[in-house]
Amino acid sequence: MTTSSVQASGRRSVTNADFARTGPGTLAGRYLRMFWQPVARSQDVVPGQALPVRIMSEDLTVYRGEGGAIHVVAGRCAHREALLSVGWVEGDAIRCRYHGWCFAADGACVDQPGEDSSFAQKVSIRSYPVEEYLGLVFAYLGEGPPPPLRRFPDFEREGVVATGPPEVWPCNYFNRVDNACDVGHVSFTHRESMLRTGLTWQLGIRELDSEETEYGIRTATRLPERPVTYFHFHMPNTNQSRSRGRVEGSTKDAGALAVDRLFWRVPIDDDNCVSFVVDYLPLTGADAEAYRARRRDVETAGLATLNEFGAEVVRGRKKVEDADRNLTTYKLFWIEDYAVQVGQAPISERNDEHLGKVDVGVILLRKLWRRELQALADGTSLKAWFTPGGLCEMSVELE
Secondary structure, three states: OOOOEEEOOEEHHHHHHHHHEEEEEOOOHHHOOOOEEEEHHHHOOOOEEEEEEOOOOEEEEEOOOOOOOEEEEEOOOOOOOOOOHHHHHEOOEEEEEOOOOOOOOOOHHHHHOOOOHHHHOOOOEEEEEEEEEOOOEEEEEOOOOOOOOOHHHHHHOOOOOOOOEEEEEEEOOHHHHHHOOOOHHHHHHHHHHHHOOOOOOOHOEEEEEEOOOOOOEEEEEEEEOOOOOOEEEEEEOEEEEEEEOOOOOOOOHHHOOOOEEEEEEEEEEEEEEEEEEEEOOOOOOOHHHHHHHHHHHOOOOOOHHHHHHHHHHOOOOOOOOHHHHHHHHOOOHHHHHHHHHOOOOOOOOOOOOOOOOHHHHHHHHHHHHHHHHHHHHOOOOOOOOOOOOOOOOOOOOOO
């Protein structure tokens, strides 16, 4: 099937497959570019270093100037299209390793060895507005002046704010966006994690209700004899949760601590995506320092093999239950989600699905996406989304 259809009136009709394609000029690509998107973790960009980054099928160069300021410019030199990230950072400029052309942070060419000085004035590359927030580097890839960077007041409180390692997966980003409102999967996808941490009460069948809000979608989830908890989806591609079980650190941390978490699901291209994760824990003083130390001790252990193990599960060569018993539940959740989301069908209209009551959040999510993309296609007004504070407190402390 084609990615869209045209009604008899000539009006373009948005379909599910439109969500998946995000390259320049596509509907979803245009929509996502209207929002600031994370492109790297702040801690991964050190002064004087440049990183190659691909977001929505566009190549970017992310670098921190020698003075500490972050910059994002085009991925390739305007001379012979060599990767700028393999060059040198000079002050707040970046010089290409191929022939030495140098570009300022605003994209202007400021030096071309061997060329007349007037030539440089005719050459530039694209530069992008950039801000650092919650330990992430955000860039605005859209046209015109950027809107204010969206803020999340609940994650600006005193406590521990930590970024997890970027999760680069070989699947379309919308597989991961869909999962944001699919709370019903927890009892099955994350069964092994819940058993290992002793949180077996989370394996019950949930009653779910989802509603549109000023920020996106609020999903209420109820388990037998448990208080209601809420999951929040911030349009267009960020979800927020409070949970136990998936807490990086010791096994005791996973069973005892509740974490508030933000996930940004960002396309690399139509076949690959990256997730950026921010955690908030209301720990201060000595408790905060002790937790940070425990987290540092385990954060990178086994990280390199998570996708490999998940791929083996997808291929039927391993089971989730075979995962190392010493693996933290944060990383076990990674494998569990990888197995089902990477194993889903690739880009499609999803006509073979049979959605039911447990899919109420997914149904609403797709409805909002279709509505907003249809408005964009028609040239009519889109909804202005706003994130208030206090969302974390809607869910009671999980016991």
